[in-house]
Amino acid sequence: MRKEAEKDVILHVEGISKHFGGLQIIKHVSLTVKKGERIGIIGPNGAGKTTFFNLLTGDLLPTGGKIYYKGKEITRMPNFRRAQAGIVRTFQKNNLLNELTVLDNLLLVLQRKRGMANIWFKPRNARRWLALFEEAEHLLQTWGLADIANERVKTLSYGEQRQVEILLGIAMEPDVLLLDEPTAGMSQAETNYIAELLRQLPKDITMMVIEHDLDVVFGLAERMIVLYNGSIFIDGAPEEVRSDERVNEIYIGKEKAAGASYL
Numbered sequence: 001m002r003k004e005a006e007k008d009v010i011l012h013v014e015g016i017s018k019h020f021g022g023l024q025i026i027k028h029v030s031l032t033v034k035k036g037e038r039i040g041i042i043g044p045n046g047a048g049k050t051t052f053f054n055l056l057t058g059d060l061l062p063t064g065g066k067i068y069y070k071g072k073e074i075t076r077m078p079n080f081r082r083a084q085a086g087i088v089r090t091f092q093k094n095n096l097l098n099e100l101t102v103l104d105n106l107l108l109v110l111q112r113k114r115g116m117a118n119i120w121f122k123p124r125n126a127r128r129w130l131a132l133f134e135e136a137e138h139l140l141q142t143w144g145l146a147d148i149a150n151e152r153v154k155t156l157s158y159g160e161q162r163q164v165e166i167l168l169g170i171a172m173e174p175d176v177l178l179l180d181e182p183t184a185g186m187s188q189a190e191t192n193y194i195a196e197l198l199r200q201l202p203k204d205i206t207m208m209v210i211e212h213d214l215d216v217v218f219g220l221a222e223r224m225i226v227l228y229n230g231s232i233f234i235d236g237a238p239e240e241v242r243s244d245e246r247v248n249e250i251y252i253g254k255e256k257a258a259g260a261s262y263l
């Protein structure tokens with residue numbers, strides 16, 4: 001890669017593979033992601049999308065290949081260090097503290113981010129605590145969740161819980177935000193809200209979104225990657241992918257593809 005091109009690159013994956021026993025789930029995938037890119041990842045069930053995310057976040061270690069983040073190799077860096085360094089994910093499954101309020105969940109994330117997790121309240125730290133509350137309030141206002149700030153997470157609807165999860169991801173101030181099916185299981189209204197929220201995220205956040213709702217992902221991404229059978233099948237502009245017959249084929253089968261467009 002040329003020097004000036006390298007400056008724009010935030011993530012570079014080189015020939016990464018993942019085997020589970022004898023099964024090769026990710027097959028020698030290479031990918032270069034530029035700062036601020038919004039990438040949609042689609043592909044049929046079992047294609048390896050979540051496994052690929054797990055390799056980027058360090059929740060799984062690859063069997064082969066290398067991962068570089070901001071020019072440094074992170075292939076074997078533990079997941080929490082990657083999160084601290086700015087690679088943040090939201091999960092398909094709920095990972096909030098259900099007994100606590102939305103505000104408390106947010107404060108815990110902010111505390112950790114500011115390295116205040118082990119600092120008990122003392123008058124001399126009052127300013128820092130105040131700043132923490134102000135930041136939480138600002139985030140809740142900005143993302144339209146102030147109304148539910150004092151609700152316990154367990155009392156929220158599924159869609160609201162997913163919105164809170166995304167807010168916690170944003171609160172980490174990610175450089176790279178990985179979203180795994182952010183609208184799964186949501187009503188149409190909730191889906192629209194999340195899609196809008198994601199569209200409004202700061203442009204400098206690099207975003208990769210696994211999403212089955214094609215309207216959402218095509219409305220958001222400026223680059224689409226189709227993962228199929230553990231490999232990158234197509235990597236291109238949304239309109240290119242949308243009109244590619246092979247993509248229709250892997251989604252709905254060869255015969256139907258001749259007559260109908262799934263995308």
Ligand SMILES: Nc1ncnc2c1ncn2[C@@H]1O[C@H](COP(=O)(O)OP(=O)(O)OP(=O)(O)O)[C@@H](O)[C@H]1O
Pocket residue numbers: 020025043044045046047048049050051052
């Ligand atoms: N820990 C594991 N051990 C063994 N096999 C696994 C493991 N994790 C995932 N797999 C297998 O790897 C394949 C890819 O799974 P993955 O969840 O990455 O696919 P996906 O594209 O995200 O699918 P979906 O769209 O259904 O979420 C599946 O066949 C799955 O059963």
